[in-house]
Amino acid sequence: MKETDMLTMRGIHKEFPGVKALSNVDFTLRKGEIHALMGENGAGKSTLIKVLTGVYPLDRGDIRVEGIEGAVINHSPEEAQKNGISTVYQEVNLCPNISVAENISLARQPLTKWGAVKWKKMNRTAEAALDAVGLKIDVTKTLGDYSVAIQQMVAIARAVDVQCKVLILDEPTSSLDDQEVKKLFEVMKSLKDQGVSIIFVTHFLEQVYEVCDAITVLRNGELVGRYDVAELPRVQLVAKMLGHEYDDLAQIRSQGGESLSGEIRETILDARDLSKAGSIKPFDLEIGKGEVIGLTGLLGSGRSELARLLFCADKPDRGELSFKGESVRAHNPIDSLKRGMAFLPEDRKEEGIIGDLSVRENLIIALQARTGMFKLLPLARQNELADKFIEILSIKTASAETPVSQLSGGNQQKVILGRWLITDPDFLILDEPTRGIDVGTKAEIQKLIVRLAREGMTIMFISSEIEEMLRTVDRLCVLCDRKKVGELKNENITQHNVMAAIAGGNQ
Amino acid sequence: MSDTLSLIKSKGRALVGQRLFLPLFALFLVLIVNVIKTPAFFNISIQNGVLYGYIIDIINRSSELVILAVGMTLVIATGGIDISVGAVSALSAAVCVRLLGSSYDNYATPMVLAILAALAIGMICGAFNGLLVSKLRIQAMVATLILFTAGRGVAQLISAREIGGKMVPGQIIYVRMESFKGIGGFLPKVIVPTPVFIAAAVVLIFYLVLTRTALGLYIKTVGINSRAGRLVGINSTFIMFLGYVLCGLTASMAGVISSSRIYSSDANNIGLNMELDAILAVALGGNSMAGGKFSLAGSVIGAITIQALTTSLYAMGVTADQLPVYKAVVVVLIVSIQSEELKRWISARGGKKA
Ligand SMILES: Nc1ncnc2c1ncn2[C@@H]1O[C@H](COP(=O)(O)OP(=O)(O)OP(=O)(O)O)[C@@H](O)[C@H]1O
Ligand SMILES: [Mg+2]
Numbered sequence: 134m135k136e137t138d139m140l141t142m143r144g145i146h147k148e149f150p151g152v153k154a155l156s157n158v159d160f161t162l163r164k165g166e167i168h169a170l171m172g173e174n175g176a177g178k179s180t181l182i183k184v185l186t187g188v189y190p191l192d193r194g195d196i197r198v199e200g201i202e203g204a205v206i207n208h209s210p211e212e213a214q215k216n217g218i219s220t221v222y223q224e225v226n227l228c229p230n231i232s233v234a235e236n237i238s239l240a241r242q243p244l245t246k247w248g249a250v251k252w253k254k255m256n257r258t259a260e261a262a263l264d265a266v267g268l269k270i271d272v273t274k275t276l277g278d279y280s281v282a283i284q285q286m287v288a289i290a291r292a293v294d295v296q297c298k299v300l301i302l303d304e305p306t307s308s309l310d311d312q313e314v315k316k317l318f319e320v321m322k323s324l325k326d327q328g329v330s331i332i333f334v335t336h337f338l339e340q341v342y343e344v345c346d347a348i349t350v351l352r353n354g355e356l357v358g359r360y361d362v363a364e365l366p367r368v369q370l371v372a373k374m375l376g377h378e379y380d381d382l383a384q385i386r387s388q389g390g391e392s393l394s395g396e397i398r399e400t401i402l403d404a405r406d407l408s409k410a411g412s413i414k415p416f417d418l419e420i421g422k423g424e425v426i427g428l429t430g431l432l433g434s435g436r437s438e439l440a441r442l443l444f445c446a447d448k449p450d451r452g453e454l455s456f457k458g459e460s461v462r463a464h465n466p467i468d469s470l471k472r473g474m475a476f477l478p479e480d481r482k483e484e485g486i487i488g489d490l491s492v493r494e495n496l497i498i499a500l501q502a503r504t505g506m507f508k509l510l511p512l513a514r515q516n517e518l519a520d521k522f523i524e525i526l527s528i529k530t531a532s533a534e535t536p537v538s539q540l541s542g543g544n545q546q547k548v549i550l551g552r553w554l555i556t557d558p559d560f561l562i563l564d565e566p567t568r569g570i571d572v573g574t575k576a577e578i579q580k581l582i583v584r585l586a587r588e589g590m591t592i593m594f595i596s597s598e599i600e601e602m603l604r605t606v607d608r609l610c611v612l613c614d615r616k617k618v619g620e621l622k623n624e625n626i627t628q629h630n631v632m633a634a635i636a637g638g639n640q
Numbered sequence: 641m642s643d644t645l646s647l648i649k650s651k652g653r654a655l656v657g658q659r660l661f662l663p664l665f666a667l668f669l670v671l672i673v674n675v676i677k678t679p680a681f682f683n684i685s686i687q688n689g690v691l692y693g694y695i696i697d698i699i700n701r702s703s704e705l706v707i708l709a710v711g712m713t714l715v716i717a718t719g720g721i722d723i724s725v726g727a728v729s730a731l732s733a734a735v736c737v738r739l740l741g742s743s744y745d746n747y748a749t750p751m752v753l754a755i756l757a758a759l760a761i762g763m764i765c766g767a768f769n770g771l772l773v774s775k776l777r778i779q780a781m782v783a784t785l786i787l788f789t790a791g792r793g794v795a796q797l798i799s800a801r802e803i804g805g806k807m808v809p810g811q812i813i814y815v816r817m818e819s820f821k822g823i824g825g826f827l828p829k830v831i832v833p834t835p836v837f838i839a840a841a842v843v844l845i846f847y848l849v850l851t852r853t854a855l856g857l858y859i860k861t862v863g864i865n866s867r868a869g870r871l872v873g874i875n876s877t878f879i880m881f882l883g884y885v886l887c888g889l890t891a892s893m894a895g896v897i898s899s900s901r902i903y904s905s906d907a908n909n910i911g912l913n914m915e916l917d918a919i920l921a922v923a924l925g926g927n928s929m930a931g932g933k934f935s936l937a938g939s940v941i942g943a944i945t946i947q948a949l950t951t952s953l954y955a956m957g958v959t960a961d962q963l964p965v966y967k968a969v970v971v972v973l974i975v976s977i978q979s980e981e982l983k984r985w986i987s988a989r990g991g992k993k994a
Contacts (some may be wrong), residue, residue, distance in 0.1 A: 431802045446871055468874035477872055487865045489933050494857060502873030552872070 134197045139164045139330040140218075142184075145194035147177075147184050151531040154180040160349055160358045162299065164199070167331045169191055169341045169362075172351035172374055173571045174215035174543030175529035178334050179223050181351070185211035186220050199298065206432075217298035221288045223542045223569070224482050229277030233257035235292045236276050244345070251606070256471075262294040263287070267569050280431050281480050281565075284307045286317075293320060299323060301332045304542065306340060307569045308479065310432050310597045318344050336543070336571050337598070338367055350374055368495065372373035373611055375573050393428075398422050401560060401591050404443065414436040416451060416617040418610065420560075420593070421541060425586045427602040428595045429631060430612030437479050439612065440562045443593070445469045456560070471502045475558035476477030477550060479565045479595075485549040488538035493519035495537045495548050500556050502539050522551035525581075527574060543569045546627055550578070561585070562593040567601065579605050599631055611635060663925050666974045670945055674952045690831045694951065702947030703835030704729075704894035707842050708914055709939040711890030714846075714883045716922050717861045718778035719931030720773055722887050727791025727919055728765045729911030732758040734795040737905035739814050743829030743894035744816045751820065757893045765791065766888020770881035774992050789914070795907035814904040824900030826861040835897050840894065846886075846934055859883065866982030917946050924974060945974075 140162040147155040155177045162168050172214075184191045187207030192575040198216055207213040210220060223442050227236045228457025236241070237259040243251040259272040268286050276284060289305055297317070316442075321331055321344055325629050333345060341348060341362065341424045348365060350373045351358040357373050359621040365373075372378050378542050390571050408415040413435040420426055428436040441447045445464040454461040454533045469476070485494055504510060527549040530540055537548055546569050553561060563582070567575045582605050586592050596602050602609065609621040611634040619634050674681045674694070684693040708725055715722045736758035741748030749757075765787055772783035796810035803811075827834055850856035859881050861869040891911070898910045923929060924945055925938025946967075953966050964980040978984055 466871050466876075467875060470873040476871060482863075484867050484871055486867050487861050489864050490857075490860060494860075498857070498861060499872040500875075501854050501857065506858060509852060509854045509857075 134199070135365055137163050138197075139166075139199045141197045142185065142194075143195045144190040145196075147180055147189065148192055151535075153354050155184070155354045156582050158194075158351065158354070159359075160356075161359065162330045162332060163347070163356050164330055165325055165328045167325055167333055167344050169345040169368065170334045170351070171341065171348055172357075173529075174211040174547070174569075174574065175541040176351040176374075178351060178356040178509070179303055179541060180330070180354075181304055182334070183221065186210050186301070188217055188222075193536065214295065217300070219295050219297035220294045220301040221285075221292045221303060223303040223307075223385075224406060225281070225284045225288045227276055227284065227288055227291070230275060231481070233263075233276050234272040234580065236287060237262050237272070237280055237294065239291070241295075247479070247635060257419070258294075262290045263294060266290045266320055267313070277342070277483075280433065280437065282313065285309060286313060289317065289320075291329065293324065297329060299330050299332065303334045304336070304569055305333075306335055306337060308565055308597055309466045311599070313432065314340065336569065336575070337348070338370065338384060339447075339583070340571065341370070341497075342367070346377070349563050352376055360620070363422045371572055374571070399575060401456065402443065403453075403455045405453040407442055409438070409442060409447055409450050409456055412615065413442060413449065414616040415472060419444075420591055421585055422559075422591055423589050424608060424638050425582065425592045425594055425606045427606035427609040427637065428593065428600060428612060429599065429609055431635060434612040434635075435614075435615035437613050438615065439610075440476065440564055440593060440595060441478075441618070444474055444562055446476060467502060470499065470556070473559035474555050474562070475499070475553035475560070476551050476562040476638075477564055477566055479568075480545055481568065486545050489536050491534045492523070492528065492537050492540070492548055493533040494523055496533075496551050499552050503556060517535075518555055526551050526578075543571055543572060546570055547574065556559065558590065560591045561592070565596070567596065567598075567599065575601075596607055603631075641827055646734060652684065655659045655787050657937055659926055660938055660941065662977060663938045663945070666924060667941055667945040667948065668979070670948045670970075674948070674955070675760070677952070678955055686831060690726050690826050690833070690900055694831070694955065698717075698944065698948045698951045699836055700833040701951065703833075703839040703946045704897050704911075705770055705891045705917055705921060705943040705947055706839040707894045707897075708847050708918040709925070709943040710936060711887035711921050711924070713934050713939040714859060714919040715780075715887045716919070716929060717863045717929060717931055717934040718880045720767075720880060720883065721919065721929075722769060722784045723915045723919075724765065724769060724784040724893075725830055725887065725891040726788035726793055726914040727788050727795070728888055729889040729898060729914060730905075730907050730909075731765065731791045731795040732762045732892030732895035732980060733899035733910045734813075734905045735761045737815055737899055740797050740815045740820060740867045742818070747817060747820075750867035755896055758867070758896050759889060762888040762890075762892020762927060763885050764888070765891070766885040767881070769888065770884030773879055774877045774880035783867040795910075799800075799905050799907045809824070810907055812904050812906050815899075816903075818902055821898070821903050823904075824897050835901075836899060838893065838897060842890065843936065843940055850936070855879075855882075860933055864933075864975065901980070904965060918943075920971060921946055926973075 137599055142158065142160040145155050145158040158180065158181060168179065172178050180189065183189045185196060187209045191206065201216060205216060208217060213220065234256045238255050238587055241256045246253055252511070256272050262498045263270065263272065266289055268290065270279065270283065276287060285305060285308060289302065292300060305317065307429050309317065325331060335341060347359060348370065349359045352374065400419055401422045402420040404416065404418040405419065406415045409521055416439065425477065428439060430436050442449050444466065445468065446466055448464045487498065493515055496519050497510055501510055516533065518553065525531060528547045529544050537545055550566050567578055570578065579601065581595065582592055583618060594606055595604060606626065607623065609626050609631065610617055611621065611637065612620045621630055621634060677692065680696050684691060684696060686692065712722060712839040734972065736754050739754035739757055740747040749752065769784050770786060772778045773780050799811050799813050800807045801811040801813060823834055825834060858874050860873055862879045863875045869876050893974065895910060899905050921942035922939045923941030925935060927934045927938055949967060949970055950963065953963055958966055
């Protein structure tokens with residue numbers, strides 16, 4: 134280990150039954166650097182982090198940490214933390230049913246000498262910790278009541294709050310808006326200045342070029358190489374990750390053929406004065422057949438809430454909703470499904486994947502529910518569909534029978550996206566569909582969305598990544614403070630206008 | 641040479657990794673101990689025109705537990721639990737016997753109707769539990785505690801008899817007609833005990849319903865992630881409710897068989913402590929108590945294991961009041977073999993030393 138190194142991992146091997154997740158991987162983290170760990174979905178990034186921090190036992194390999202004699206093997210994240218490694222895992226692993234403050238001080242609550250929790254002190258500490266990452270929320274509220282993005286920020290605040298030498302962030306920005314990302318980067322940079330080394334996993338290339346000093350690329354569980362950011366242009370980075378040349382920024386719209394914008398479309402969905410107290414204020418919305426409509430707004434602006442009302446995932450308090458010319462009375466997801474709607478929720482872990490079920494079962498479950506309990510889809514048909522969508526979405530899995538919980542984060546996301554595509558809906562609502570998905574597949578999915586719309590599917594698209602929306606949508610609804618404040622169409626949809634609209638709504 | 645060795649090793653590991661390996665292994669252990677202790681253990685003979693032997697006795701006596709375990713498996717798979725099954729068995733038995741009456745000449749109600757009424761009572765009890773848990777969101781343990789305590793009381797009220805001009809509850813009421821004994825005993829000219837047929841039929845029917853419809857998939861989904869289940873269009877509330885109704889149904893079947901065995905309803909003893917054995921059977925079968933994936937076959941093996949344990953402990957001269965102690969020791973052993981946490985702990989220790 135060199136003087137300048139904070140952490141070295143040499144010859145790391147990790148095998149799961151049937152999957153070589155890591156083979157002979159080397160990784161070096163220097164003191165005071167921000168190091169990007171890159172690779173496609175299922176490349177082994179999270180696994181490398183998990184063997185480092187003791188979530189999984191290591192098969193083989195040598196890990197050294199600065200200031201510690203000899204090889205370091207952590208048996209649990211707590212032990213890793215004692216050794217100075219603090220981690221935010223890809224799947225937020227806080228407790229959704231206790232308060233934010235409790236989550237932040239979990240296992241290290243301030244106690245009185247009688248062993249009782251000092252609530253006031255705990256809440257104040259929590260507020261200070263959140264303040265450091267620029268978040269001002271009620272810390273006494275239950276964590277589960279907040280959106281995924283806020284939960285992610287809380288997890289970050291918790292990790293940053295403890296003294297550490299190495300901070301690991303596994304896709305912390307996957308559902309954050311530009312604002313939060315900016316704040317996070319400030320925090321990261323100031324930690325770096327204090328000498329903390331940071332491992333940063335992300336699929337957003339711009340972010341890598343904005344904050345990182347070095348990049349390590351993994352492919353199929355093997356090390357591709359370690360590079361200085363300055364030496365590795367974007368196109369080459371993508372090529373290293375995929376193993377072949379690829380331009381992820383190629384025009385997507387042009388691929389899909391003629392745009393229908395401008396033509397008068399037949400209305401497929403019409404919402405009048407729809408609202409739900411505490412969730413979204415009354416709004417009107419008319420959507421045409423074959424339209425790709427985007428929803429944008431800051432964190433907590435109500436974009437997910439609006440989508441949930443349309444699918445009847447939540448019951449509206451008042452207002453009228455009609456779909457395909459018929460007034461919607463029954464407010465249950467199953468009824469929406471039967472009408473031809475589909476809804477990919479934002480919260481993959483809590484509302485998306487059904488962990489112990491196989492990839493096949495997770496893929497066909499929505500179609501099965503629509504078909505009815507007594508008409509079990511024949512196994513041959515299930516296998517055919519599963520194989521087809523594993524192929525289309527390039528889902529990396531040992532087999533269709535693998536439990537979905539064993540897939541990497543991005544591949545799980547592809548599975549729940551596939552689940553809804555299989556139902557071949559007329560109206561597809563996608564809330565952060567590309568969350569955690571790698572560059573190559575992300576572009577493929579955007580193309581798929583545009584193509585499906587050309588073929589007549591109506592799509593509602595929500596993403597915290599504005600560029601992604603600019604590339605796919607025909608029309609953009611802007612939300613602010615749980616209220617629909619405006620719309621942008623066609624040529625008016627530009628980064629600048631969107632930003633202005635969001636900001637304008639603020640006043 | 642080393643190739644064959646590693647092949648055997650990997651084959652062995654594959655076998656050990658099978659879901660049903662541990663439950664079968666546990667059953668095997670119990671049986672082995674028996675064979676050593678009682679060499680005649682596996683002997684089967686025909687006496688008085690019916691099969692006879694330890695093994696037959698175990699399989700016969702485990703019928704009620706097998707049936708109960710099937711229902712319990714479903715409830716546990718949805719993420720719940722039902723501690724009222726023993727009491728519901730007693731209640732259904734009381735209803736059945738009361739309707740049949742104690743005449744030597746004829747049934748007060750045709751036997752089929754009496755049995756159907758008993759099954760209906762079981763399902764109503766299940767529906768009551770299901771309503772509390774799925775609709776009112778009361779904790780399963782608490783919700784089913786109501787019938788756990790009240791069920792037997794009602795069964796005693798039903799089993800009231802006139803003594804000295806007053807109706808006294810909690811009496812043992814006998815059914816005097818021969819044909820009723822056929823359910824818990826033998827049918828004419830059949831050498832296999834009837835309960836074994838009933839248990840086999842119940843297991844088969846449930847298996848078919850769970851695998852030929854999407855019900856099995858729905859139950860697993862609800863147990864694993866009911867919020868995701870709701871969004872993909874599964875009515876989680878209804879599936880949970882259905883689980884309890886089916887569990888009540890199996891409880892009443894077990895109750896009818898038990899009462900036929902003693903051709904009477906004994907509100908104090910029918911199904912006593914059976915809820916614990918049923919839950920244990922599910923656990924021994926390798927099913928997670930947290931819900932989700934389940935294996936009917938595992939639960940059935942678990943139920944037979946428990947009965948084998950009980951019968952063999954009796955055979956070794958353990959008295960009824962000592963029985964729970966021995967059972968507890970064996971159960972702790974079996975359950976800890978299956979514990980993931982223990983495995984991880986052992987491997988972590990091994991890792992530290994290395
Ligand atoms: N618990 C597990 N059991 C079995 N296989 C696993 C398990 N966890 C991960 N894998 C497999 O290991 C490989 C690497 O997964 P990993 O989660 O490290 O990918 P990743 O690089 O983090 O991908 P993503 O960008 O999608 O998060 C994948 O093929 C995955 O299926
Ligand atoms: Mg990952």
